[in-house]
Amino acid sequence: MGKRQDxxxxxxxxxxxxxxxxxxxxxxxxxxxxxxxxxxxxxxPMQITLQNFAAIISCGIQCERLDEVLSTAPQTGxxxxxxxxxxxxxxxxxxxxxxxxxxLKDVNFTAKQGQVTALIGPSGGGKTTISRLAAxxxxxxxxxxxxxxxxxxxxxxxxxxxxxxxxxxxVTLFNNTVMExxxxxxxxxxxxxxxxxxxxxxxxxxxxxxxxxxxxxxxENGSELSGGERQRISIARAFLKDAPVILLDEATASxxxxxxxxxxxxxxxxxxxxxxxxxAHRMRTIANADHIVVLKDGVVxxxxxxxxxxxxxxxxxxxxxxxxxxxxxxx
Ligand SMILES: Nc1ncnc2c1ncn2[C@@H]1O[C@H](COP(=O)(O)OP(=O)(O)OP(=O)(O)O)[C@@H](O)[C@H]1O
Ligand SMILES: [Mg+2]
Numbered sequence: 001m002g003k004r005q006d007x008x009x010x011x012x013x014x015x016x017x018x019x020x021x022x023x024x025x026x027x028x029x030x031x032x033x034x035x036x037x038x039x040x041x042x043x044x045p046m047q048i049t050l051q052n053f054a055a056i057i058s059c060g061i062q063c064e065r066l067d068e069v070l071s072t073a074p075q076t077g078x079x080x081x082x083x084x085x086x087x088x089x090x091x092x093x094x095x096x097x098x099x100x101x102x103x104l105k106d107v108n109f110t111a112k113q114g115q116v117t118a119l120i121g122p123s124g125g126g127k128t129t130i131s132r133l134a135a136x137x138x139x140x141x142x143x144x145x146x147x148x149x150x151x152x153x154x155x156x157x158x159x160x161x162x163x164x165x166x167x168x169x170x171v172t173l174f175n176n177t178v179m180e181x182x183x184x185x186x187x188x189x190x191x192x193x194x195x196x197x198x199x200x201x202x203x204x205x206x207x208x209x210x211x212x213x214x215x216x217x218x219x220e221n222g223s224e225l226s227g228g229e230r231q232r233i234s235i236a237r238a239f240l241k242d243a244p245v246i247l248l249d250e251a252t253a254s255x256x257x258x259x260x261x262x263x264x265x266x267x268x269x270x271x272x273x274x275x276x277x278x279x280a281h282r283m284r285t286i287a288n289a290d291h292i293v294v295l296k297d298g299v300v301x302x303x304x305x306x307x308x309x310x311x312x313x314x315x316x317x318x319x320x321x322x323x324x325x326x327x328x329x330x331x
Contacts, residue, residue, distance in 0.1 A: 075139065077156040083148025086113045086163065086244045086275040088134055094142030095133060103129050104298045107143070111277045111291070113244070118280040118289035120319065125295035127279045131247045134277055135164050147245070165238035165270075168249045171230050173222030178207050178233065179214040181222070185237030193240060200269055201236035202262040203229075228259030235266045246271055248278040250285060283323045292316060 015036075022032045088111040095104040104126050111117035111134075119127040133140060136152045145152050152160055165185075173181050182194050182203070189197075195214070198204060206229045210216035222230045238246065248267070264284070271278075280286045286306065293303045294315050302314050309316035 075136065075157050077154050077159070079156045079159045081148075081150055081155060081159060081163075083150045085148045087111065087146075087148060088117075088245065088275060088277060089146045090130070090134075090143070091146070092143035093133070093140050093145060095129065095138070095140045097138075102298060104133075104140075107295075107298075107300055109291075109293045109300060109303055111275055113275045114273055115290035116271060116276045116278060116288065117291045117293065118278050118286050119293050119295060120280055120286060120316070121295035121301065124297075126298045127295055128249065130295070131168075131249065131277055131279055134245075135166065135247060136160055163243050164245045164247060165241045165243040166247045167231070167234050167238050167267075167270075168247075169231075171222075171234040173218060173225075173230060173233060175217060175220045177212075177215045177217055178203070178210065181218065181233055182236045182240060185240030186242075189240055194236075197236045197239035200239045201232050201266045203232045203236050205262060206232070226259070228263060231263055232266060235263070235270060238270055243274075245275045246277070248276065250279060250281050283320065286320075 018027070018032050018035055021027045022029065027035070090107050090109050093104055093107040094102060096102045107126075107130065109117070119130060121127060132138065133145060134152075136145075136155070136157055139153055147155075147160070147163065174184075178198075179191065179194055182198055183189050185197065186193070198207060198214070206225075207214050207216075218224050222233070225233070248271075278285065278289070280289065286292065289306060291303065292306060292309055294301045294309075296315065302309060302316065306316070310320065
């Protein structure tokens with residue numbers, strides 16, 4: 001309605017301006033008609049162009065993003081690994097997502113094979129970044145990260161990832177059955193292998209109650225399952241893969257007691273004798289870790305065993321006290 005009115009308005013102005021010039025004898029009749037025809041032809045396309053201007057700008061931004069992806073060089077490396085064991089060593093590591101701000105500065109620590117190394121610290125400290133760098137999701141700008149003595153930046157990402165089981169919070173599930181969602185952990189695994197992994201990950205408890213048990217479809221990204229159940233599927237995948245290194249991002253979302261115990265049990269089975277790097281949020285996990293790395297603003301503020309760190313006025317002791325207070329907090 002509004003557009004129609006604008007259009008009529010413009011038509012009037014054109015006619016009036018053209019008519020006035022014609023009346024004054026400043027333009028000929030032919031010029032006047034030519035002008036009218038030309039404007040009528042030009043006006044609509046111009047109006048449509050302006051209407052689409054916002055779409056053109058947003059398209060430009062999308063092209064820039066696409067260009068960024070296409071211009072990023074793919075990571076390459078050797079497909080043969082000669083690692084000795086599976087210790088992960090961060091040696092003077094510096095990293096930034098973009099050029100302007102350093103996310104990690106001079107990070108040094110070792111996650112030993114057969115031990116649980118817990119990353120703790122305030123939000124934004126760089127815990128998730130470290131766990132992703134350990135699996136070469138990005139390449140670092142300074143220092144060296146090694147797995148069993150081998151520089152991971154020289155290993156082909158696909159070869160490297162065969163050594164890792166990753167249980168992050170944002171687990172990706174497909175609109176398929178529980179069975180197929182777990183089988184993703186190991187290509188070509190038999191039904192028996194999948195069921196065994198599911199049992200170890202405490203998936204039995206909920207799968208038995210589903211209408212078609214392990215053959216039940218779980219909806220887009222597992223929408224028909226609870227957070228705890230989704231996480232147990234992710235743990236089952238890790239059991240099936242049985243990789244020597246485990247990267248874990250412990251759930252922050254509050255789970256009900258039953259779910260939490262089931263997950264804790266499954267995790268303690270999973271991490272046995274592996275190199276475990278865990279982003280820990282729960283006091284119980286932290287206290288049971290062999291080595292703790294406290295990250296603050298991208299630097300290792302302190303590190304050591306729980307006993308060592310609780311022996312003085314450390315950030316760790318402070319965090320422990322805070323958690324005790326919040327656990328005892330009542331309405
Ligand atoms: N993909 C990304 N691109 C750019 N900056 C990022 C990206 N991911 C994280 N950052 C930035 O890097 C810093 C460290 O983030 P990181 O996610 O590693 O922290 P965190 O310790 O895991 O925090 P939290 O406890 O809240 O999960 C933050 O300042 C964050 O804004
Ligand atoms: Mg994080």
